Amino acid sequence: MKHLIARLEPVIWALFGGGFFVGCLLMPAFIFMLCIAAPLGWLPEGALSYERAHALAANPIGRLALFVLIVLPFWNGANHLRHFVIDLRGIRSDGVVAPACYAAALVVTGIAAVAVGKL
């Protein structure tokens, strides 16, 4: 397992880097609009009505954007968590933490693909 992870390290790192990019560039705006402004009713009437939101999301660009917005930050978080744990506990725990992190990221990737497909 250790060996496999070591071999995949370049891909993981690429996803991790991509996660930073997407996360930093897009997440703040989405979180603000969708998770703070919308529920508090700061947005104009109908801006995020189900119909409009669905239409936006279901269009191919929307689907792609959502997929990327879910998957890349998760890979980023998974890899970063692994290194954070190494920083706190040393490499001893890595044999468990690394597979767990990346397995979770794989699962999330799968679910996200299905979810985005169902839109």
Add this chain to the structure above:
Amino acid sequence: MARLADPRAMSPSRPGRTRTAPPVMPPLFPARGRYRSYMLFGACCVFFLLSSLLFLRVVDALAAGPEAWDDLLRQFRHPLYLAYNVAALAGFVFTARRFFFQLFAKSQPPRIGPLPRPPLAVLPPLLGAAWVAATALIFCILWGAFP
């Protein structure tokens, strides 16, 4: 005394010829000085994980129909959700600052294949501009102004 590092840190593969005192971690690690901001940066991974899952829920709700969607927005109004999202927003902005303005530019190789790298000094402002543009675009779309 600072905490101990891994006992094998910086040791040769065959032990030295005399007994050594074990390596210790840098004294301020992890909680003080510049390490603190590094560790906070590390801890922000939680927001990446959770917010990613949150968006998965958003997609799920959109797929499930209008009731689910309204239900979700109602849940988001819960103080716990709001508190989390405000914290996450702060976390992402903090991460973005470090990533865009400290780390990103200098990690670009002088050339990738035939492509030379733009001057390092222009990258952070460029990233800043991209961030403003992307944020503005998303604001407009979700505000309903566009398309």
Add this chain to the structure above:
Amino acid sequence: MVEVVRHDIVIVGGGGAGIRAAIAAVEADPKVTVALVSKVYPMRSHTVSAEGGAAAVVPGSDDSLDKHAYDTVKGSDFLADQDVVDYFVEQAPLELTRLEHWGCPWSRNDDGSVATRPFGGMQIPRTWYAADKVGFHMLHTLFQHCMRFDRIVRYDEYFVTKLLVDGGAVKGVAALDMREGKTRVVLGRAVILATGGAGKCFPFTTNGTIKTGDGMALAYRAGVGLKDMEFVQYHPTGLPGTGILITEASRGEGGYLINSEGERFLVTRDYGVGQKAELGPRDMISRAIMQEISAGRGIKGAYGEHVQLDLRHLGEAKIMKRLPFVRELSKTYAGVDPVHQPIPIRPVVHYMMGGVDTNVTGATDLPGLYAAGECASVSLNGANRLGSNSLTECLVFGARAAIEALKYARGTSEGNETALRRQGEEEMARIDALRGRKKGGERISQIRREMNLAMERGCGVYRDQASMQQTVAEVAQLKGRYADLALEDSSKVFNTEILTALELGNMLDVAETIAVAALARQESRGAHACRDYPTRNDQKFLHHLLVFFTPAGPRLEKKAVTITRFQPEERKY
């Protein structure tokens, strides 16, 4: 029991000369193993601090080997052996090219060829450089390159204390392993000394603390002559106090020397450097500075009087491109930024022209013993070395010594191991007896300080017979006091006190040879400026002086200079 290891060639010293020798040996023969023994990790060797550049004719330029040879001979005040000079200038371009192939980041012209800069005493810009960190880049390139050879076996932090001689030939060394505090025997059929200079005999020097003349003392004690020891190069531009070097390249790039009146005295007054002004040779410029100071045109500072090096007119861009290290050093160690302020400088001891007497092959008179680099005197530098010749010298003669040592080693026996081991054991006993020896005697630093002062007084930029005589007597007396030095540290592991004590012993030997030879040379030539005999005297002194060890004190001998093409003439620029 001492532990014994065996290799084909033993190299003492991991600086430019030592590493080059090691690489040359393993490249020349696919089977030999080389022991590279060094008292510090090789990348710490003092070659690392050389700043200005390395000289070699650039193939295809309007320079020529003859011109380089002539400059070197003239710079040496005609005391260089001209067969040596010819070999040197011929090999120099190949050696620097080799280093380029090994990755040395030489500064470049726009067309991708290597750039050169002017240097003192050279007619033509032929000094190759890597900004102003040439020695650093050369040493690291050599060290990194040598890592690819598994047959170069390093013994890092081993302090060589004795040459082991059996049947009239050198067969290895005894070395103190710093880590364990044990003496070990490293055997080889030939030994190459590459231990660098001895600037630390003097109080103000550009040299690092490891430059204590160990190799010279080792050879001297083994009966080999030390040659041209009276010629000690003072570098005109060191920082007062620390002695940290401000490279000659700062003058090569156009810097001015100014006195307290802001006057460029090398231009306005006659110091024999003529048109060359700041690009005159080091001995002349050092004397000019001392004269300015005696004439009351020096500037008073915390560490005595000094003059100034002005780089302001070069502008920040050029300073940052060509002399970034000079700027860093000036800011950190003199508190001035050369972009805006002139740098305080004074002459400081820099380089030993003298050293272990070798011929052009690097061989000494003791079979099996070779020497190269600053610790050797192959007679390239004569009475005054031209800046940027010595880094190249390390390469050229490091490689040559290795090839010759290899040839010699093929035809000689391994020596009697029992006898060599016994010598190693005696050496171990001697060193163990030193450790922590409390005799109520004096501290190391006390004797070192007095030696430093004596050497500065008697063997400075200007010398006179009376003070030289006094220095000879003082050093002899200090050697007596050294015999009951007090040492506090009785531990074994990384006992640096014992190291300093051994180094001091070596320095005292070397200091004595310097003073004795200087006293005997009753003329002024190159770096040796004697007030009582202010002119060169070719009738009586156109020869080298060798100093030999005898239990009764140093013995002097003459050795002829090889003169082929260039007849001695007045040295004027």
Add this chain to the structure above:
Amino acid sequence: MSDRQKKTFVITRFDPDKDEVPKTQTYEIPVRPDWKVLDALNFIKDEVDGTLSHRWSCRMAVCGSCGMMVNGEPKLTCKTALSDYGDTVEVGPLSNFPVIRDLVVELEGFMEKFKAVKPWILRAKEKAPEEGVYRQSPAELEAFKQFSMCINCMLCYAACPVVGNEPDYLGPAAIALGHRYNLDSRDEGDAERNQVFREEGGVYSCSYANECSEVCPKNVDPAAAINQAKFLAVVDWAKSFVSPRSRKK
């Protein structure tokens, strides 16, 4: 001596033959205003306590021997002015390293990592010296120059949290050096070195703490080197699918 001021030095001492663990010893000595930390250590060694052991040589910030922790930060002691500190200065051996004695740390571990990145020019075919130098434009030189400035002082290793937590990690200076050769226009060994970079403890172990670059006294910016190397190792890895064993140029 009138321009001298008293300062207290708290110095870590360790003699493996006597001490179970390192302890500290306090010295109060007169210092001059222009002294560096190293000058104070040398004064103690020369005049007060000959048993103190530390490494140094060039005293001009280029040999890399004198790295130590000064008030908890890795510093070149010959470059660190005493005037930057108050009345008490703590000096200890570099963190993240096993300690041999007092202020002297074990370097053999580093030497292994150093060698692992193959820090020499690798080429399919080497040129003879008689054929002259390789051409290299000033821009090509500039591409790697900064990463060739490392003096192996080990401050970056003492500062990096990953070095202390992940013993196999090659570490900042070694990777910067390998990367320096990868960027050199004369070198063709990047595929080989990237292999090493991708192994366990290679470039991907770095979590970009950036401490290495913060403490580096020579502005090598190893953090930049490592993270550039990560990128190029990905590119190289991807290329290896298109054409296995593809070599540069």
